[in-house]
Amino acid sequence: MNRQLMTALGIAAAAMIGSAHVAHAQIALGDVDRSATLRFSYVGAPAAYDPPFSKNRYQETAFMLPVYDMLVRFDHNGDIVPSLATSWKFSDNGATLTMQLRAGVKFTDGSDVNAAAVVRSLTRTRNDPNSLLAGQIGSIASAEAGGPSIVVIHLNNPDANVLYRLATSAGMIVSAQALDKGVNLGATPVGSGPYRLVSSGPQGANFERNEDYFDKSANQFAKVSIVPIVDVTARLNALQTGQIDAGLFQSDQWPQIDRMVKTGKFTVYSVLGPNSLPLWLNTKVKPLDNPKVRLALAMAIDREAISQGILNGRCEPAAQPLQPGVIGHDPSLKAYKRDVAKAKALLQEAGVGPFS
Numbered sequence: 594m595n596r597q598l599m600t601a602l603g604i605a606a607a608a609m610i611g612s613a614h615v616a617h618a619q620i621a622l623g624d625v626d627r628s629a630t631l632r633f634s635y636v637g638a639p640a641a642y643d644p645p646f647s648k649n650r651y652q653e654t655a656f657m658l659p660v661y662d663m664l665v666r667f668d669h670n671g672d673i674v675p676s677l678a679t680s681w682k683f684s685d686n687g688a689t690l691t692m693q694l695r696a697g698v699k700f701t702d703g704s705d706v707n708a709a710a711v712v713r714s715l716t717r718t719r720n721d722p723n724s725l726l727a728g729q730i731g732s733i734a735s736a737e738a739g740g741p742s743i744v745v746i747h748l749n750n751p752d753a754n755v756l757y758r759l760a761t762s763a764g765m766i767v768s769a770q771a772l773d774k775g776v777n778l779g780a781t782p783v784g785s786g787p788y789r790l791v792s793s794g795p796q797g798a799n800f801e802r803n804e805d806y807f808d809k810s811a812n813q814f815a816k817v818s819i820v821p822i823v824d825v826t827a828r829l830n831a832l833q834t835g836q837i838d839a840g841l842f843q844s845d846q847w848p849q850i851d852r853m854v855k856t857g858k859f860t861v862y863s864v865l866g867p868n869s870l871p872l873w874l875n876t877k878v879k880p881l882d883n884p885k886v887r888l889a890l891a892m893a894i895d896r897e898a899i900s901q902g903i904l905n906g907r908c909e910p911a912a913q914p915l916q917p918g919v920i921g922h923d924p925s926l927k928a929y930k931r932d933v934a935k936a937k938a939l940l941q942e943a944g945v946g947p948f949s
Contacts, residue, residue, distance in 0.1 A: 642782035661784035671918025687751030708738035787812035
């Protein structure tokens with residue numbers, strides 16, 4: 594759940610299927626009531642809000658995103674776009690990344706988001722012995738201020754992924770003033786994000802709009818509540834009865850979600866999720882050491898039937914584990930179409946079988 598998704602969801606009612614499908618009410622974004630509260634239901638309750646020390650960042654990131662900004666962020670296509678940094682440039686040898694910070698941004702404690710604060714935050718994440726995110730930005734050797742609003746990041750080696758790392762929780766920037774005062778950021782986070790935390794506990798987390806935030810499209814709701822409902826059926830029931838406005842759901846709930854969509858109260862938008870479901874083969878075991886056998890298996894599998902039969906058609910047959918938008922994805926690779934005759938011929942060429 595990224596910030597753009599969270600602010601676009603739930604204007605009246607919404608559902609998110611796995612990480613790939615979003616349904617929400619048909620209403621123009623300009624019609625958002627800026628005095629309204631968005632109630633979003635998530636998998637679990639929040640635990641801590643200090644990014645480098647989050648022990649479950651995949652769950653807790655959803656609770657930290659409203660509070661913290663990163664230097665850069667992902668847009669809905671998976672591309673890197675500006676956030677606290679408005680522009681950036683790599684040196685010719687790829688060993689240095691220079692970033693220009695957005696002017697006039699402040700943390701919610703009133704202190705400035707300047708180069709010194711950004712360097713302090715990145716250095717803490719990279720060097721604190723208890724940081725659980727140090728490895729995520731391990732290619733960063735050091736960071737320094739090249740001026741009040743210029744951050745210079747020195748890399749151990751050229752790293753095409755460093756911007757993508759900085760767009761995750763590893764790149765969340767915390768207040769240097771809060772660190773100086775010894776504020777427990779795990780309980781009282783201080784960032785520069787579109788919302789500030791009001792309360793947090795087993796019943797969920799409540800946020801209120803940061804009125805000084807630079808991007809008014811990112812905090813269109815006056816308040817946001819993230820409500821933990823562990824059971825997906827109970828979560829869906831809460832959506833249908835209006836107890837929540839949006840929620841995280843699973844692909845095996847699609848038939849019920851689809852019926853809700855057909856009422857005309859929901860519209861579904863599909864985006865690629867980050868998960869792949871591969872069949873891993875041990876190529877040291879015969880006959881899987883033979884490429885023709887592996888190709889035969891690839892051509893015998895009916896991927897579309899798996900999608901329809903198990904995931905209600907909510908997945909896309911793939912030829913690689915990397916999705917579009919991920920560095921390394923090759924758009925020229927296409928998933929194999931099922932061809933049993935070709936698979937049998939390959940097995941015969943390999944001297945394997947016959948099989949029933």
